[in-house]
Amino acid sequence: MARLDVAPTRDAFLEIQRSLKRVQEGHDLLEQKRQILVSELMTQVEVAKRIKDEIDAVMASAYEALYQAAVQSGITGLRRQSCGVEMEHTVSISSRSVMGVPVPSIEFEAAQFGVRFALTDGRSSTDEVMRRFVKSLELVARLAQVENSVFRLAREIRRTQRRVKALEKIFIPQYKESLKYIEGALDERQREEFIVLRKVKQKRRRQALARLAGRAQAHGGAADG
Helix, strand or coil, rough: CCCCCCCCCHHHHHHHHHHHHHHHHHHHHHHHHHHHHHHHHHHHHHHHHHHHHHHHHHHHHHHHHHHHHHHHHHHHHHHHHHHHHCCCEEEEEEEEECCCCEEEEEECCCCCCCCHHHHHHHHCCHHHHHHHHHHHHHHHHHHHHHHHHHHHHHHHHHHHHHHHHHHHHHHHHHHHHHHHHHHHHHHHHHEEEEEEEEHHHHHHHHHHHHHHHHHHHHHHHCCCC
């Protein structure tokens, strides 16, 4: 594992220690964020499944009503009725934040239509067709919101996962390897200094003994004279 290009000094050791602590704290926060996003993603996936089931049921009901209306009024009659109907629905889009990830919030408001066709041909089946298809539009808007949220959450989870892996596989090992290198270099330097100091002490001791021996010889020669 590659280490940082730093001088093996005590100051560098302390600085890398502080940096490693910050990186580990950042890793923990990112991992917590990833877990929260995954939990939110799974929740939204379940919601999407439920909405899809509702849409399937509503659309099946709407097509059944359309079939019944076609039997009563005929295809030509339904086409003639639909040409005179205009409805303006309202869709508003805003956003909310989930752990810093902007996800859409879609509000669908259906136009009020009441009874339109029964007044002209005495049949309410066409009104029921419209009512059921409009209900499906509300569900489609909800599904669009949820599926877009799922997409954005999944993208942010991948991005966060890459950052977590980069810290785990690259940065944290680099810092640890650098600390190990500096610690080893400092220990080696300390051992060398200890050896040098011991040799200096031994040399001084020999010099002191030599001086004492010289003085003793000088005193002995003076006594013989």
